[in-house]
Amino acid sequence: MPRITTAQSFDTGVDRLQRRQTDxxxxxxxxxxxxxxxxxxxxxxxxxxxxxxxATEVRSQASQRALDASRNAMALTESGLADAGELMQxxxxxxxxxxxxxxSDAERASVAERLTAIRQQLLTIANRGDxxxxxxxxxxxxxxxxxxxxxxxVSFRGTAGEVQVASDEALPRSIDGQAAWLASRSGNGLFxxxxxxxxxTSAGSWxxxxxxxxxxxxxxxxxxxxxxxxxxxxxxxxxxxxxxxSTYNVTKNGLPxxxxxxxxxxxxxxxxxxxxxxxxxxxxxxxxxxxxxxxxSLGVFDTLDRAIAELKTPLRSSAAVAQGVQRSxxxxxxxxxxxxxxxxxxxxxxxxxxxxxxxxxxxxLAAQTERSSAEDLDMVQAIADFQNQQTGYDAALKTYxxxxxxxxFQYLSS
Numbered sequence: 001m002p003r004i005t006t007a008q009s010f011d012t013g014v015d016r017l018q019r020r021q022t023d024x025x026x027x028x029x030x031x032x033x034x035x036x037x038x039x040x041x042x043x044x045x046x047x048x049x050x051x052x053x054x055a056t057e058v059r060s061q062a063s064q065r066a067l068d069a070s071r072n073a074m075a076l077t078e079s080g081l082a083d084a085g086e087l088m089q090x091x092x093x094x095x096x097x098x099x100x101x102x103x104s105d106a107e108r109a110s111v112a113e114r115l116t117a118i119r120q121q122l123l124t125i126a127n128r129g130d131x132x133x134x135x136x137x138x139x140x141x142x143x144x145x146x147x148x149x150x151x152x153x154v155s156f157r158g159t160a161g162e163v164q165v166a167s168d169e170a171l172p173r174s175i176d177g178q179a180a181w182l183a184s185r186s187g188n189g190l191f192x193x194x195x196x197x198x199x200x201t202s203a204g205s206w207x208x209x210x211x212x213x214x215x216x217x218x219x220x221x222x223x224x225x226x227x228x229x230x231x232x233x234x235x236x237x238x239x240x241x242x243x244x245x246s247t248y249n250v251t252k253n254g255l256p257x258x259x260x261x262x263x264x265x266x267x268x269x270x271x272x273x274x275x276x277x278x279x280x281x282x283x284x285x286x287x288x289x290x291x292x293x294x295x296x297s298l299g300v301f302d303t304l305d306r307a308i309a310e311l312k313t314p315l316r317s318s319a320a321v322a323q324g325v326q327r328s329x330x331x332x333x334x335x336x337x338x339x340x341x342x343x344x345x346x347x348x349x350x351x352x353x354x355x356x357x358x359x360x361x362x363x364x365l366a367a368q369t370e371r372s373s374a375e376d377l378d379m380v381q382a383i384a385d386f387q388n389q390q391t392g393y394d395a396a397l398k399t400y401x402x403x404x405x406x407x408x409f410q411y412l413s414s
Contacts, residue, residue, distance in 0.1 A: 047374070049370065054371055056366075056367040060367060063167045063168060063360050064364075066171065067167060067171060076136055077175055080125045081340075081346065087118050087125075088332060088339065089336070091304065091307075091332060092336070095111075095307060098321075105315070108311040111311055112312045115308050119301060126147045126177060126180075126181050127145040134173075136174060137176075137177030139161050139174060139177055140158070140159040140160070142159060146158030153299075153301060153302055154181075154299070161176055162174055171353060171356070172349060180338070180339070180342050182302075184298040184300070184337070185294045185295070185334060185338070186295050187210075188209045188212075188330060191292065191293050192291070193207045194292075195289055195290075195323050204281050204284040205284075206280055206320075206322045206323035207279050207280075207323070208326055209326065209330035220274075221273035233253065233292065235252050235292070236250070236254075236288060236291075237250050237289045238288045239287045239288065241284065247264055248270070249262075252272075267280045282319075298334050298335060298338075300335045300339075303331040303332055306327075306328065307328040307332075310328070
């Protein structure tokens with residue numbers, strides 16, 4: 001039969017009190033922290049769930065920071081494009097005014113000075129910073145302004161492309177400046193018209209920017225395999241003037257077409273291969289015009305430079321002035337359309353950013369809910385458990401205090 005000593009009974013009582021005290025302290029710690037699982041040993045399965053939820057929450061926070069960076073840059077870009085659109089409209093109004101037949105060379109030179117000021121403001125917008133050491137139109141980045149004004153015009157010194165934020169969502173942080181400012185489609189977007197005369201200052205007629213009147217015919221006549229190299233496709237309108245009047249011939253890559261020896265009527269549309277354009281004025285010997293397919297080579301600054309140079313050229317005929325104004329307006333419209341399209345795309349990015357923010361918020365809430373479910377404490381149940389443990393501990397403490405004064409024999413006989 002095992003022996004039970006007084007010291008052993010006291011040690012057993014102390015051990016029980018210490019265990020109850022430890023349990024009570026743990027319950028109190030859970031109440032203080034509000035967490036059921038503070039370390040992995042409390043509940044390994046719940047701890048793993050909470051860790052996965054925490055990782056998801058951290059990723060959501062990183063995505064939110066990336067989203068904020070993209071949205072801030074795109075908001076600044078949209079504002080810059082809005083400013084550029086207003087300046088382009090001012091330039092267009094100035095060009096329209098310069099076509100006034102009553103304007104003198106000095107007045108057109110004054111308009112040129114206004115265009116020069118607008119050009120400088122546009123260059124400032126193109127080099128606008130993003131507030132974080134970069135440039136809105138810097139493409140794939142760089143620590144220098146992406147656009148440089150040289151003697152031969154404005155050139156792009158950045159890296160083409162866009163920078164995407166580090167996020168699961170494809171959101172840009174910069175815009176390809178070269179595509180935005182220097183690569184609009186020339187002419188009316190599908191084809192361009194221009195004077196082919198060697199002496200435009202003495203020309204008596206001018207050509208408008210034209211339009212596509214029959215898209216199906218146009219694409220069939222200007223696309224492979226009908227045309228091996230669309231970029232090299234050229235139409236030419238040549239005029240012949242006699243005492244009986246003027247006629248014109250239209251050639252395609254140097255070959256005659258059905259439009260040969262057609263009587264000329266000022267302002268009447270000339271239609272070929274789905275294209276329609278009109279020549280106005282009184283053609284003189286040597287007047288000729290070319291029509292080529294549009295190319296993505298139209299630059300905002302080149303357009304303004306060309307318009308400024310023409311406005312500063314004195315002693316031009318009214319037809320040459322009209323032709324210059326017509327081409328400048330067509331190019332300005334093309335550039336404005338490209339910038340407006342880009343602004344619309346930036347607006348769509350901002351709209352998408354709002355939707356992405358909603359998804360990130362939902363993902364964050366779901367992660368927080370999962371984490372809370374895994375590790376948070378049921379306060380009502382925890383308070384009840386704590387009170388029960390505290391009552392038990394108090395009872396055990398009082399019992400031990402009354403028993404510790406008795407010897408083993410007294411305890412057994414009591």
